[in-house]
Amino acid sequence: MRIDSPAALERYCEEVKEKKAKYPYRVSVCGGTGCQAFNCLEVYEALVESIKENDLEEEVELKLTGCHGFCEMGPLMYFQPMGTFYAKVDPKDVNDIVVATILQEGEVEKYLYRDPVSGEKIHHREEIPFYKKQVRLLLGINHLIRPQVIDDYLALDGYKALAKVLFEMTPEEVIEAVERAGLRGRGGAGFPTARKWRICREAPSPDGIKYIICNADEGDPGAYMDRSLLEGNPHAVIEGMAIGAYAIGACEGYVYVRHEYPLALRNLLVALDQAREMNLLGKDIMGSGFDFDIKVAVGGGAFVCGEETALIASIEGKRGMPRPRPPYPAVKGLWGRPTNINNVETWENVPLIIRMGPEKFAEIGTENSKGTKIFSLVGKINNTGLVEVPMGITLREIIYDIGGGIPGNKAFKAVQTGGPSGGCIPAEHLDIQVDFESLQGIGSMMGSGGMIVMDENTCMVDIAKYFMKFLCEESCGKCVPCRVGTKRMLEILTKICDGEGTPEDLEALEVLAADIKAASLCALGGTAPNPVLTTLRYFRHEYEEHIYNKKCPAGVCPALITIKIDPEKCNGCGACAKVCPVNAISGEKKQPHVVDPELCIRCKVCMDRCRQEAIYAE
Amino acid sequence: MKSVSITIDGKAVEVPADYTILQAAREAGISIPTLCHDERLEPFGACRVCVVKVEGARALLPACATPVSEGMRIWTDLEEVRRARRTVIELLLSDHPNDCMVCERSGSCELQDLAYEYGVREPRFQGERHTYEVLDDNPLIERDYNKCIVCGRCVRICREVQGVGVYDFINRGFDAIPGTPYGRSLPETPCEFCGQCVSTCPTGALVSIPYKGKGRAWQVTKVRTTCPYCGCGCQVDLHVRDGKVVGASSPVMVGPGQGNLCVKGRYGYEFIHHPDRLTRPMVRKGGELVEVSWDEALDEVAGRLKEIMEENGPDSVAFLCSARCTNEENYLLQKLARAVVGTNNVDHCARL
Numbered sequence: 001m002r003i004d005s006p007a008a009l010e011r012y013c014e015e016v017k018e019k020k021a022k023y024p025y026r027v028s029v030c031g032g033t034g035c036q037a038f039n040c041l042e043v044y045e046a047l048v049e050s051i052k053e054n055d056l057e058e059e060v061e062l063k064l065t066g067c068h069g070f071c072e073m074g075p076l077m078y079f080q081p082m083g084t085f086y087a088k089v090d091p092k093d094v095n096d097i098v099v100a101t102i103l104q105e106g107e108v109e110k111y112l113y114r115d116p117v118s119g120e121k122i123h124h125r126e127e128i129p130f131y132k133k134q135v136r137l138l139l140g141i142n143h144l145i146r147p148q149v150i151d152d153y154l155a156l157d158g159y160k161a162l163a164k165v166l167f168e169m170t171p172e173e174v175i176e177a178v179e180r181a182g183l184r185g186r187g188g189a190g191f192p193t194a195r196k197w198r199i200c201r202e203a204p205s206p207d208g209i210k211y212i213i214c215n216a217d218e219g220d221p222g223a224y225m226d227r228s229l230l231e232g233n234p235h236a237v238i239e240g241m242a243i244g245a246y247a248i249g250a251c252e253g254y255v256y257v258r259h260e261y262p263l264a265l266r267n268l269l270v271a272l273d274q275a276r277e278m279n280l281l282g283k284d285i286m287g288s289g290f291d292f293d294i295k296v297a298v299g300g301g302a303f304v305c306g307e308e309t310a311l312i313a314s315i316e317g318k319r320g321m322p323r324p325r326p327p328y329p330a331v332k333g334l335w336g337r338p339t340n341i342n343n344v345e346t347w348e349n350v351p352l353i354i355r356m357g358p359e360k361f362a363e364i365g366t367e368n369s370k371g372t373k374i375f376s377l378v379g380k381i382n383n384t385g386l387v388e389v390p391m392g393i394t395l396r397e398i399i400y401d402i403g404g405g406i407p408g409n410k411a412f413k414a415v416q417t418g419g420p421s422g423g424c425i426p427a428e429h430l431d432i433q434v435d436f437e438s439l440q441g442i443g444s445m446m447g448s449g450g451m452i453v454m455d456e457n458t459c460m461v462d463i464a465k466y467f468m469k470f471l472c473e474e475s476c477g478k479c480v481p482c483r484v485g486t487k488r489m490l491e492i493l494t495k496i497c498d499g500e501g502t503p504e505d506l507e508a509l510e511v512l513a514a515d516i517k518a519a520s521l522c523a524l525g526g527t528a529p530n531p532v533l534t535t536l537r538y539f540r541h542e543y544e545e546h547i548y549n550k551k552c553p554a555g556v557c558p559a560l561i562t563i564k565i566d567p568e569k570c571n572g573c574g575a576c577a578k579v580c581p582v583n584a585i586s587g588e589k590k591q592p593h594v595v596d597p598e599l600c601i602r603c604k605v606c607m608d609r610c611r612q613e614a615i616y617a618e
Numbered sequence: 619m620k621s622v623s624i625t626i627d628g629k630a631v632e633v634p635a636d637y638t639i640l641q642a643a644r645e646a647g648i649s650i651p652t653l654c655h656d657e658r659l660e661p662f663g664a665c666r667v668c669v670v671k672v673e674g675a676r677a678l679l680p681a682c683a684t685p686v687s688e689g690m691r692i693w694t695d696l697e698e699v700r701r702a703r704r705t706v707i708e709l710l711l712s713d714h715p716n717d718c719m720v721c722e723r724s725g726s727c728e729l730q731d732l733a734y735e736y737g738v739r740e741p742r743f744q745g746e747r748h749t750y751e752v753l754d755d756n757p758l759i760e761r762d763y764n765k766c767i768v769c770g771r772c773v774r775i776c777r778e779v780q781g782v783g784v785y786d787f788i789n790r791g792f793d794a795i796p797g798t799p800y801g802r803s804l805p806e807t808p809c810e811f812c813g814q815c816v817s818t819c820p821t822g823a824l825v826s827i828p829y830k831g832k833g834r835a836w837q838v839t840k841v842r843t844t845c846p847y848c849g850c851g852c853q854v855d856l857h858v859r860d861g862k863v864v865g866a867s868s869p870v871m872v873g874p875g876q877g878n879l880c881v882k883g884r885y886g887y888e889f890i891h892h893p894d895r896l897t898r899p900m901v902r903k904g905g906e907l908v909e910v911s912w913d914e915a916l917d918e919v920a921g922r923l924k925e926i927m928e929e930n931g932p933d934s935v936a937f938l939c940s941a942r943c944t945n946e947e948n949y950l951l952q953k954l955a956r957a958v959v960g961t962n963n964v965d966h967c968a969r970l
Contacts, residue, residue, distance in 0.1 A: 472791055475790065
């Protein structure tokens, strides 16, 4: 079916909606990469089987979709219109679930979500605290969309924003709409999107060609917002890019996606083909006379290729190394032409703004940061997952209300935002409003949306070392401060963790941090010292403990801890001695055991094993 | 080109709008150190020793790669600027062998000059140093990556100027280094051994084997000449020590070659002091070549030419000139043929 006018699109969307309206029920299984790791595909197969067996094929619309967000609880099943939500579903019980929920209009209590705080079972998804406080403008439709089925997107009025833009708005009006919405880049720096578009639109091109790029080279450890968006709703990215291309005057777009995202890549390629077939992409889109097509470039996995100039070099077939700016890509980018780069989440916000209206969009958020932001909430947190929250929400709300707090009643120590380029935020700042400026104000940054929660058992020097190691390995090696400076910082941090740190090392860290920040070529180096600087600022005492007292207060750094067994608590079960890989634990049966510190390699396997919690690190 | 007004260290200057900060500063007589910069190459912005403070910019900016703009206020000698540069130099030296005593480039090493200027004896930051095998897989170019500062000048000159692209960066982060595809030896690559990479290397990482150990910068006198190998007229500085040519280079941005040389211009000088080289005219007498004076030799040639011409006419003689001669020499030769001998039989080796 080729769409050759907005009216044809309208008709087609209505037809699809009518088809869907025939089903009284809908069951959606999350098929995101996270849930696939939990075997959700088997759950879906069992579901298909069960629907067939129970002769419900005419009654139930089945969907294997993109990420539902609650990754901690996968595999997930969501029944509508009842709103019943099942977590950690075992494929063998799927038929019971179908029978109970649809045929008997009840529920299977065992798989209902249980609130870890109150212990109560929760029936409806929207009542689960994890979902309750979120504003899921982008992720909220994932459970309705099979990523490889364009009709699912069209049933939600997909591509109508593009039709509206192409037939009712001038390019300048589109840019103004994005400006009024107050959209800022979701890739990390928060640059105003409309301003970027306008610079690119006004930049002269030697032959009139301009490009737009979707940056899907998400690389922060623990971050997977863009992957889930691209996996779950690729058409929204395509629609957003087409709107942007029209506004900027670009004829060709690229999606730069890392090869570690095979599902996102597959879904995107299928979506592109479908959009082309329906004339929603390509020559003379919907009969508007506007030509635009999208190519896909697959990245080789270098973190630095998320930096825009390195990304462009990579698309051009060169080594992914950043170059100095100016000139900015908006003026001189891909193959020397004006190029506009936004990340996946930014592009997905574009059709949303057109659809809901810029004013309405701008009602969400704070004075200078509008709309929602998706975070991947990971680390020492009860509800691991993807959360979409309005700008301006506090860190405390995200971590405690949505995230359900820290597991095992441990104390919160810090949260790392902004990935390796961000900073560790301590408890004293938990009530800060999350927006671009406030996070920068406390030494961190919004970044692309990674949020790693740390508890009392996390050593902040060790964490700084971890991020520095990541950046040191991911440095492209072009500029000296980043290439050699991050290596020297890592060496100093390693020395401190090994108990060989000196007071001069702290000074050297500070000198290096300041100069690497000031003199590096790109943002990777320019922000690389942030984890060290923020941990030094908020957790300096931990560094000092390592250096002066040769102690790791969190009991993490192997060189500075001793593993001990509390004779009061030890019941002599011998489990620890059995798992010890170096036979460092001995003791008579039913008598308190002891650890030989000479043999012990501080792997802590015994600690995990002990049911009496008798083993501790000191 | 339209011009813009900027200030550098408080000094107001007007420069063309397409200038970089570095160009503007140099024109204003303000020196900014560089390492990865070579006027023959596109700006790269990698070494960061040319960083300057531009008012309003978040971080320090590389003077070599930052274009000037109207009203720009630039500071090149602030404490924060000098401090960042010093740290960069120290970081480079923390992974550089401290063996200037025996280094070929001592005295003409850009890193050594910077260490001297910034007074860095021992870098504050110590740590792992690379140890690479010295590569001398060919008779002309030695590569000692222990001394490499990864400025990328070799990579870029080979690609941008030579259009060959023997090198690119390999590995990442601290281990990034220029290298050949699959670590092949230079003879296994398309390398033409022009030695341009050697000419741009700021340290002793790349050196010319034929000239190695024969004299350092202060021990040689540079004698400017025109390369005799072809008619391009590239300017060559012959490095002369004790009356012997011990090296050759080309002055950057001077003459038709703009500082670039080919394999012959850079390495083809062994003949000068070769024992087989003819240094006096010789004439065959009774089947034996005998050394004679220039007068006798020229008389012999003129006499024989005259004889042949009288016997068979001027067109029985032909003149063959050479691409190795200058335009002026070739001009004189054809003048001799046409005006003195009276023949148009003039040809050139390049047509053979």
